[in-house]
Structures are given as structure tokens and as C-alpha cells.
Amino acid sequence: MRTTILTFIAFMLVASPAFAHFGMVIPDSNVATQETRSTNLTISFSHPFEGAGMKLEKPKQFFAIANGKKIDLLPTLSTTKVMDQEAWKTAFRFKRPGVYQFILEPTPYWEPEEDCFIIHYTKTYVAAFGSEEDWDAPAGLPTEIIPLTRPYGLYAGSSFTGQVLSNGKPVANAEIEYELYNKDGFTAPTEHHVTMVTKTDSNGVFTVTCPKAGWWGFAALTTANYTLTAPSGEEKPVELGAVTWIKFDNFKK
Numbered sequence: 738m739r740t741t742i743l744t745f746i747a748f749m750l751v752a753s754p755a756f757a758h759f760g761m762v763i764p765d766s767n768v769a770t771q772e773t774r775s776t777n778l779t780i781s782f783s784h785p786f787e788g789a790g791m792k793l794e795k796p797k798q799f800f801a802i803a804n805g806k807k808i809d810l811l812p813t814l815s816t817t818k819v820m821d822q823e824a825w826k827t828a829f830r831f832k833r834p835g836v837y838q839f840i841l842e843p844t845p846y847w848e849p850e851e852d853c854f855i856i857h858y859t860k861t862y863v864a865a866f867g868s869e870e871d872w873d874a875p876a877g878l879p880t881e882i883i884p885l886t887r888p889y890g891l892y893a894g895s896s897f898t899g900q901v902l903s904n905g906k907p908v909a910n911a912e913i914e915y916e917l918y919n920k921d922g923f924t925a926p927t928e929h930h931v932t933m934v935t936k937t938d939s940n941g942v943f944t945v946t947c948p949k950a951g952w953w954g955f956a957a958l959t960t961a962n963y964t965l966t967a968p969s970g971e972e973k974p975v976e977l978g979a980v981t982w983i984k985f986d987n988f989k990k
């Protein structure tokens with residue numbers, strides 16, 4: 738009996754696509770106003786629906802891009818815990834209008850269960866002081882999702898359309914995993930509901946609909962055209978993720 742359960746658990750860990758991990762960059766709000774001029778940002782590597790964390794080493798890069806300028810935020814990071822695992826945080830004060838992209842480049846994560854490294858280039862957006870400018874501007878990352886839907890001011894139940902780029906070119910047939918940051922303790926009706934999956938069309942474009950308010954993560958997964966050396970000394974493939982976090986809000990009354 739015990740063996741059966743352990744075997745089942747081992748099978749789940751290996752075989753289930755439901756245990757999807759996401760780089761996470763989550764601000765207090767995706768809108769900054771004169772009343773709320775600053776935001777905290779929490780950076781982690783987690784399973785956002787299930788609330789299971791993984792350790793995030795000090796990132797390689799963490800920065801903001803706004804109005805065509807890059808602002809290095811790596812020196813401002815301090816450690817915190819997210820889902821009981823090491824994570825990072827900072828606070829950012831908005832000085833001028835703009836749509837700010839906050840971008841994480843983690844160090845490569847060795848995942849023995851998937852026999853590969855994982856690098857999730859992860860971003861989110863904060864619109865400061867009413868800005869509607871440049872929300873679709875590429876950040877120039879090795880891989881990224883360009884929003885074709887404005888990435889803020891969205892209602893729960895809205896659809897979101899994005900385009901996946903790799904080195905600036907659209908990626909046809911890329912797999913997108915998407916998942917709710919499940920802060921309300923919902924349970925999934927089946928394991929397939931934890932992480933949903935869709936694919937890009939021939940132009941690298943995908944559309945998804947997010948039925949609940951909260952932060953939703955979209956991860957476009959591709960395989961790098963290079964390998965990295967695993968702890969065993971062997972060369973192993975690298976999964977690249979273009980991850981974007983978008984917030985959906987309920988109507989107010």
C-alpha cells in the first residue's frame with residue numbers, strides 16, 4: 738500500500754505536466770498613481786497554483802525598462818521567503834509617467850527531474866501616472882512575450898493576446914503554459930486544471946482567457962540552441978521561458 742502511494746507520487750512528479758514552475762515578478766499593483774507612488778516587488782521561482790516554492794539564487798539581472806531607459810535594480814534586492822523558499826524583494830518609487838517593465842533574468846536552474854536547465858526570463862508591467870505609452874515595446878530579451886492586449890486595466894474573464902519572440906523573431910507553434918497565482922486556496926477539479934496549455938500560431942501569436950481575478954502567469958517555452966554543463970559534468974539542454982505576469986481585476990461596486 739505504502740509502496741503504491743510512493744510509486745504514484747514518484748510517477749506524478751516525473752510524468753505530470755501539472756507541476757509547472759514559473760519565474761515570478763509580482764508587484765503590489767500594476768498601476769501607480771500620485772497616491773501610490775511606490776510598489777514592493779517580490780521575485781521568486783515557484784509553482785504558483787499549488788503554492789510550492791523553489792529556491793531562487795540571486796538573479797543574474799533585475800531591472801526596469803521605461804521610456805527607453807534601463808534602470809538596474811539588482812543592487813536593491815534583499816532576500817525574502819516566498820512559499821517557504823528563498824526569494825527576493827525590492828521597493829521601487831515611480832518618479833515619472835511611463836509603462837515600466839520589471840524584468841528578471843535568473844541564473845540557470847538545474848532541474849534533475851527534467852534533466853535540463855531552466856532559464857525563465859520573467860517580466861511584469863506597471864503603468865505609472867496614467868501612462869498608455871509603449872506597453873507593447875519589446876525589452877530586447879533573448880525570448881519574451883510581447884503583449885498585443887494592453888497588459889493592465891483588464892477585467893477577470895478578459896482574453897489576453899500576446900506574441901512570442903525569440904531573438905526578436907516570432908516563434909510559431911510554441912507551447913504556452915499559463916496558471917493562476919492561487920492566493921485564495923482554490924483547488925483544481927483535475928490535475929490538468931493546474932496549468933493550462935495553448936500554442937502559438939504561425940505568427941507566434943496566442944490568445945488565452947483568464948476566468949478569475951488575480952495574477953496570471955504565461956510561460957512560452959522553447960529550447961535554447963546551446964547546452965550547459967550539469968553537476969554530473971554532462972552537457973544538458975536548456976529550457977528557455979518567456980514569462981509574463983498579468984493582473985486581472987474584478988468590477989467594483
Ligand SMILES: [Cu+2]
Pocket residue numbers: 756757758783784791
Ligand atoms: Cu519546479
